[in-house]
Amino acid sequence: MKSRKIEEFVFKVLMIASVTLVLCILAGILIVIVMRGASSLNLAMLIRTPEGGYYLGKGGGIANAIVGSLCLAFGASMLSFLFGLPIAFGLQKEYLGRRLARMTRLSLDILWGIPSIVYGAFGFIIMVYLGLRASLLGGIITLALLMLPIMIRSIEEVIRMTPSELKEISYALGATRIETTFTVVLRQALPGMVTGVLLAFGRGIGDAASILFTAGYTDYLPRSLFEPVASLPLAIFFQVSTPIPEVQQRAYASALILLMIVVLISFVSRLLSRRCSRHIVR
């Protein structure tokens, strides 16, 4: 009798220790990045582009990377939303046979798991094939591919929650499938669409491996779709690998900026999805 209680106690202690460890690690990461970043963050970092000798510790900022990252992630989320929405709608059972739907879900799960470096390599092959060089457009296409499964999954999850009665009412009134989709399902899926876009945006803005070859890097603000573009993750990556302490300091500041963007997006998506789901029928 006693030993059973002791076993339970031991495991409970272990479990609490594990949870505490996970919480401490996250806190540790946030504290270190914030402390290191805050001490070297200043306004010039945010609004100026690199000037001569920037990578040797001279003046300038990373506005090129901030704007570049925002352009990349925004363009890619729009593109993958454009492709993702019809796919997510198409997965409803009115449009698709069960077998095809099942296969598509499998494909999406595989896509979701593909490492971003593989997307990067594939994107580069496509770009070579099309004759593009590392550019904003190349980065957007590659990131959009990477985002597609995330986008579709979050939209589709909400669509699947739509009560079938609601659709049946619409059909009983004589609406066609597409009318039902656009008038009933679209409204129900709104929170899913919002979270999908924001999740994908957050994933895209932080991803470095896929845009390493496809977007390139530059010291200037993005001007056209066909020119290379700088990005925050790569700015961090390049700056931290230099031996000069001032430049490394800037890597910490850039990391803090990226972290703030990502955490902000995560909060906004929670908030918005709650607000948007107020008018949803369950």
Add this chain to the structure above:
Amino acid sequence: MYWRKIKDKIAAKSMLIAVAFANSIVFLIALGLFIKSWPILTKKSIFHLLLSSSWHPMKGEFGFYPFIIGTLEVTAIAMILAVPVCLLSAIYLSEYAHSRFRDLTHLVIDIMAAIPSVIYGLWGVIVLVPFVRALGQAIDIQTTGYSLRTGGIILAIMVTPIIISVSMEVLRTVPIEARETALALGTTKWEAIKHVVLRSALHGIFSAIVLGFARAFGETIAVLMIVGNVPKVPTSIFDPAYPLPALLANNYGEMMSIPLYNSALLLSALILLLVVSAFNITAHFTLMRIEKR
């Protein structure tokens, strides 16, 4: 009236095309990588490529063995570190924790999942590398800190959110009645979990681990920053290693002039794709079965 029907038909067809496009991406990626890596596959036997450990692109020798071993070892270390902690946390959160605390940890896990890998890498450089160097000194091993162990720790942290959230979802599918039945028979709460909940959630937890493994296997930037990148078979966990994704990230896009180099690098991407997809397919089917119950 007629127009509405036509519109419906057109919309349905275009959605079908969109879905077909989604299905074809996987095949397109695999096909593209395969075509590009074909030149090296015709020149050398696949076994020689996978098992030779001499990597001298200038001389035309492409042995992937050190990279494959490096990837496997760093992933294995990550899983050994992560799995016990994650499973214990998931059990605690789904079975014992107060619902308010559970919501809080949901937020924590979401943030952990959202942090970009380059930030994990930076944290590894700032905190883990000196830590492992000090650890090495304490037990009399020369190490720079950029080692297999450092990479393993960072990967363990990075797979934590996915393993915890999938396991918690799986544990939630076990019906309450199963727990209550066990408790009514006079078991303690832990015994009910051990004999009833964990047993019926075993497959799902397995696939949570598989998903974590796949994630760790393909992780690039964070590992690249802290694992040392020396193309040799590591002999101890304090040695540097050179995992496949890091190889690809460091070298792809340059030095296209060396014959077969490009092809060899894309072969490594193909290997990554195939291994990770195999794991993901396994997890997919296991989780599907659970969902159906």
